[in-house]
Amino acid sequence: MYANIGWLALLGASFLIEVLARFRSTRTPTLAQLGAALATRVPGRVILLLLWLFVGLHLFARYTFPRH
Amino acid sequence: MKRVTVVVVLVIAYAWWDTGVAPFTSLSYSLIAVPSIVAVALYASRGAFARHRTDITNYYRSRTRHVSLSSIAPWLVVLLGAATLEVVGLALGGQSTSVPTLSTTVDHLLERHWERCVLYTAWLLMGAGPLWRLWRRQQKIRA
Numbered sequence: 001m002y003a004n005i006g007w008l009a010l011l012g013a014s015f016l017i018e019v020l021a022r023f024r025s026t027r028t029p030t031l032a033q034l035g036a037a038l039a040t041r042v043p044g045r046v047i048l049l050l051l052w053l054f055v056g057l058h059l060f061a062r063y064t065f066p067r068h
Numbered sequence: 069m070k071r072v073t074v075v076v077v078l079v080i081a082y083a084w085w086d087t088g089v090a091p092f093t094s095l096s097y098s099l100i101a102v103p104s105i106v107a108v109a110l111y112a113s114r115g116a117f118a119r120h121r122t123d124i125t126n127y128y129r130s131r132t133r134h135v136s137l138s139s140i141a142p143w144l145v146v147l148l149g150a151a152t153l154e155v156v157g158l159a160l161g162g163q164s165t166s167v168p169t170l171s172t173t174v175d176h177l178l179e180r181h182w183e184r185c186v187l188y189t190a191w192l193l194m195g196a197g198p199l200w201r202l203w204r205r206q207q208k209i210r211a
Contacts, residue, residue, distance in 0.1 A: 007153060
């Protein structure tokens, strides 16, 4: 249960950081800017694409239903 | 506008179909492979994997805003927190209900077909978005 709260807290923190980065003049980049920073080099673009592919494969072709 | 509507309908229809297929089957792998191969091919056709394409490098550089190790510290803290939870969850066998991994947590969002369809569509948009922006940028330069 506490770990679920942990995951929710991390999601909330991510959302907060993203909103602050977009709408306030903070030094923190948005996720899109972070992705662009990684994508300035070809290996970074490959890593981002592989990450996207991995997420798709894991979520939609290899998911399991939770035990109740 | 009509073309966009047709594309949106086709994308949602494909997402509905793909997410209705049972996992761990060759059909499910094949259906995931289609948008994956299309994405890789489109990025390759745009020159995204060519080292000599300085225009693409400059495009991505223009979209970063003084990104440095200190500026990404909040994101690093979130990443560290996620990695810690994941490692602890995996150390407990990966199916613990008290310390679930990210995968186990997300599984609850995959129970219903419509939830999987929404996530699948979001996944497609996350892949298509950067590609669309890159294509638009290249069209603007050519014009």
